[in-house]
Amino acid sequence: xxxxxxxxxxxxxxxxxxxxxxxxxxxxxxxxxxxxxxxxxxxxxxxxxxxxxxxxxxxxxxxxxxxxxxxxxxxxxxxxxxxxxxxxxxxxxxxxxxxxxxxxxxxxxxxxxxxxxxxxxxxxxxxxxxxxxxxxxxxxxxxxxxxxxxxxxxxxxxxxxxxxxxxxxxxxxxxxxxxxxxxxxxxxxxxxxxxxxxxxxxxxxxxxxxxxxxxxxxxxxxxxxxxxxxxxxxxx
Amino acid sequence: xxxxxxxxxxxxxxxxxxxxxxxxxxxxxxxxxxxxxxxxxxxxxxxxxxxxxxxxxxxxxxxxxxxxxxxxxxxxxxxxxxxxxxxxxxxxxxxxxxxxxxxxxxxxxxxxxxxxxxxxxxxxxxxxxxxxxxxxxxxxxxxxxxxxxxxxxxxxxxxxxxxxxxxxxxxxxxxxxxxxxxxxxxxxxxxxxxxxxxxxxxxxxxxxxxxxxxxxxxxxxxxxxxxxxxxxxxxxxxxxxxxxxxxxxxxxxxxxxxxxxxxxxxxxxxxxxxxxx
Numbered sequence: 193x194x195x196x197x198x199x200x201x202x203x204x205x206x207x208x209x210x211x212x213x214x215x216x217x218x219x220x221x222x223x224x225x226x227x228x229x230x231x232x233x234x235x236x237x238x239x240x241x242x243x244x245x246x247x248x249x250x251x252x253x254x255x256x257x258x259x260x261x262x263x264x265x266x267x268x269x270x271x272x273x274x275x276x277x278x279x280x281x282x283x284x285x286x287x288x289x290x291x292x293x294x295x296x297x298x299x300x301x302x303x304x305x306x307x308x309x310x311x312x313x314x315x316x317x318x319x320x321x322x323x324x325x326x327x328x329x330x331x332x333x334x335x336x337x338x339x340x341x342x343x344x345x346x347x348x349x350x351x352x353x354x355x356x357x358x359x360x361x362x363x364x365x366x367x368x369x370x371x372x373x374x375x376x377x378x379x380x381x382x383x384x385x386x387x388x389x390x391x392x393x394x395x396x397x398x399x400x401x402x403x404x405x406x407x408x409x410x411x412x413x414x415x416x417x418x419x420x421x422x423x424x425x426x427x428x
Numbered sequence: 429x430x431x432x433x434x435x436x437x438x439x440x441x442x443x444x445x446x447x448x449x450x451x452x453x454x455x456x457x458x459x460x461x462x463x464x465x466x467x468x469x470x471x472x473x474x475x476x477x478x479x480x481x482x483x484x485x486x487x488x489x490x491x492x493x494x495x496x497x498x499x500x501x502x503x504x505x506x507x508x509x510x511x512x513x514x515x516x517x518x519x520x521x522x523x524x525x526x527x528x529x530x531x532x533x534x535x536x537x538x539x540x541x542x543x544x545x546x547x548x549x550x551x552x553x554x555x556x557x558x559x560x561x562x563x564x565x566x567x568x569x570x571x572x573x574x575x576x577x578x579x580x581x582x583x584x585x586x587x588x589x590x591x592x593x594x595x596x597x598x599x600x601x602x603x604x605x606x607x608x609x610x611x612x613x614x615x616x617x618x619x620x621x622x623x624x625x626x627x628x629x630x631x632x633x634x635x636x637x638x639x640x641x642x643x644x645x646x647x648x649x650x651x652x653x654x655x656x657x658x659x660x661x662x663x664x665x666x667x668x669x670x671x672x673x674x675x676x677x678x679x680x681x682x683x684x685x686x687x688x689x690x691x692x693x694x695x696x697x698x699x700x701x702x703x704x705x
Contacts, residue, residue: 242602265602272464276595279651289592290603296585322650342603 195220195258195346195377196241201250203233203240209248210236216396216404218379220256220345223372225388226381228398234381237398238265238348241379261290264343266335268350273331274324280334281319284310287341302341309340313367329360333367346377353384365391385416435675443569445671448685450576451625452637452667456659457583458618459642460652461594466520470508471638473523473530474622475631477504480530482626483537498623505619506612572624579617590614591652629682637663640689647700666692 194217201214210233218224228234239245241252242265254260264287287309288302310316313333318326323334332352339347349368353361365387372378372391379396382388388395388407395410397403403414410416435441455471462470481500490496508522583590592600593610601607618638625634641659649655670685677684 244601261604263602265599267596267598267602270596270598272466273595276464277460277646277650277652277655278591278595282591282652283595286588286592286595286599287603289589289600289605292588297588320650325650338599342599 194218195256196252196254196263198241198252199250201237201240201252202248203236204248205236211398211400211402214250214398214402214404218346218377218394220377221372221375222393223369223378223391224380224394224396225392226379226396226398227383227385227388232398234398235268235350237396238350238379238381241348258345262343262345264339264347266339266347266349266352268354269331269335276323278323279319280310280315280321280323280326281306283323283334284315284319284337284341287338290342306337306341309337312340313337327360328356329364332356332364336367340371344376346379347371349378349380351381351383353382353387361387389416431676432672441675443566444681445668447569447572447624448667448671448681449664450572451621452663452685453660454576454579455621455625455634455637456641456663457579457656458614458621459638459659459663460646460655461590461614462618462638463642463646464594465509467509467523468639469520469523469527469635470505470618471622471625471635472632473508473527474501474505474619475626475634476527476534477501477530478623478626479631480534480537483534487537487541494623498620501623502616502619505615505622509611509615509618575620575624579621582613582617586610586613629685633682633686636686636689637667640666640686640693644693644696647696648703662692662696663689 197215197217199215200212202209202212203214204210214237226234226237236245240247242263243252243260254263284306285298285303287306288298291302292298307316307319310319313336315330315333315337318330318334323331326334336347336349336352339349352368353364356364361384368378368380369391389411392407394404394406395414395416397410397415399415403410405414407416436445462468478497478501481497484500485496488496504526508526589600589605589610592603592605593607593614597607622634625637629637641663642655644662645655645658649658666688667685670688671681673679673688674681674684
């Protein structure tokens with residue numbers, strides 16, 4: 193059953209269009225990689241899916257009772273965050289910010305859920321540590337735990353493995369795959385073609401003429417055929 | 429010590445003490461947020477705007493100059509902080525331009541239209557905060573008290589949201605938080621604090637009240653809450669000791685407080701070295 197679908201999306205800014213006629217249906221349990229060159233409009237597409245910006249034309253609809261607050265967003269890390277004086281638990285708790293509404297403070301139930309999400313991602317031992325003292329991989333896991341607090345059905349991730357070493361990257365993909373197997377739908381921006389080959393179920397290629405297809409189709413017939421020199425999945 | 433007790437017997441010294449501590453406390457609360465948003469100098473910029481507005485008020489011979497100073501400063505704060513991300517002139521450059529521009533126009537106005545015989549003295553006291561803290565009237569103390577209480581209540585109620593907006597604006601936006609509203613809120617609070625703080629340390633030294641407590645606490649503490657509480661304590665202790673020292677040593681109040689802040693910052697740095705790493 194389709195969760196998020198786009199009809200004839202045109203993405204761009206006031207003065208220029210990036211690409212037209214993008215349609216896709218993302219189903220529950222899919223693991224979709226969004227691939228494309230820098231500046232092609234991958235982050236803009238994510239913001240459009242989240243409803244943070246309006247498409248130039250076309251529309252994004254959610255179905256199967258998917259509410260906007262069930263889509264979690266994990267943005268790229270910013271410079272500000274790298275030296276932010278906050279403990280891991282404070283950051284994970286802030287995932288519930290959208291669910292506060294008019295209430296000023298978090299509930300005990302939310303506190304408990306935050307801890308169970310930290311356990312799920314193996315950062316519960318770090319709860320009292322300062323965020324800026326963590327390694328890059330630990331920081332990404334903390335941010336993922338925060339996103340899980342915000343939403344539990346669909347996760348949108350913007351280059352979560354950027355800047356991580358290969359070993360930690362593989363570990364992170366493992367975690368995300370685990371979440372995917374638990375039934376969470378994943379949409380991830382990445383430049384990592386081998387990983388796409390290994391983990392994705394679908395590929396959304398963003399360029400002048402965007403395409404959306406299953407992974408197998410993409411690497412046989414789609415733009416992915418260009419990457420045939422990339423050795424198959426395996427260990428990357 | 430006797431001198432201090434002797435001085436505290438005078439109501440105007442007590443007022444100065446109360447107001448000084450309140451202002452120091454409030455200005456430290458948002459320090460962490462401003463430092464992290466790369467807006468450390470907003471205090472400086474806004475206080476120069478307040479100085480320009482003060483000049484206009486005195487030229488127009490308004491009896492209550494707050495009528496002009498507060499709205500003008502709030503407006504500039506909103507323009508700088510809330511619209512800061514998407515404007516043509518970004519962050520620090522916008523602050524720098526506004527700051528020196530307001531300073532120049534303010535001084536020009538005061539110079540051309542001044543009726544005072546001691547212009548240099550007037551300007552110097554608005555820039556470095558002078559004895560004005562010792563000439564507070566009772567209703568000014570009450571005003572300061574009300575503003576401080578409002579600032580603290582707003583800060584506590586919106587603490588979690590301010591944290592989320594500071595740490596990750598994009599995430600907060602995607603979670604449905606009205607980020608624009610909170611940026612305006614932060615701007616309004618900081619403007620109100622700065623207008624109050626002009627009485628204490630003068631417009632050139634206000635940044636110190638905002639930055640020193642936050643930077644010092646960030647060296648020692650590891651959570652946002654601990655940093656915030658430590659900043660508040662740091663700031664109050666420095667303000668209190670600064671005022672006492674200035675009474676004993678007959679030094680300018682504002683400069684003495686800032687000097688205390690700087691010394692304490694050094695101590696915190698050393699402490700951070702020893703406890704951390």
